[in-house]
Amino acid sequence: MRLSRSLAPVTVAVALVLFLPYEAMPYARVDDGKPPAPNLFGASCRTTVRGSQVVAYCHNPYADIDRVRLHIECARWWDIDTDSAPVDTEPAMTVRLAGRCWKEVRSVWISHQREH
Template sequence: MVREGPRRPGRRTRLSARRRTLLGAAVAAVAAPVLLLTAGPAYAADAPGPGADDRGGPTKAECRTTVAGSTVTARCYNAGPYTDAVQLHIECARWWDPDVDGMRMRLDPAESGEMTDRCWFEVAHAWITHEPIRDVPNG
């Protein structure tokens, strides 16, 4: 039997896999917000952003979703020159809880709207789909 003596200062010790995992998670938790704040936008400042057409205007409504318990609310605003049809989709966490595909809502230019739907219990994912509507003027 090999007997180890007391640890000497300066001697490297092995970290267990669990401690390495916890240490890595702690470093990631501290570094992630710093990296996100310093990263900036993913596109060039003079290039049009996501959802912009070649004339510089947005082509689809901007939507924000919030989850409160089992209820999802989506608020959308169409700042673009075109009409947009938005639809809320919810994937529920429980296998027996049916997923939700809400009704489409038509948003004309400079119009806002709100959609709300829910699962029975937990929400796994929620997202919005867009379908541009190109209206042809009469005449």
């Protein structure tokens, strides 16, 4: 009889440890020496210039929405440079941006803005 009374507290302790959630159990944290992972952001874009026409495709592989804009600088001083309206590129989405100059295109770039 004495043996069963001494096993009762041990049995209760083992049952509590087995049924506690993992987060509640103490465990050693291991620091691997690496900095924390960066918060990845930004759609990857590719642009094509054909004559005076510009087309850009932007694909967002990340979880945050990326607001992209197409900027076109024209080669002629009298030709008006253009900036597209901002377009929200949601996760796993590809958007198309287009614009043009009257004559030649000097440069093209895409700006990115994190949506809040």
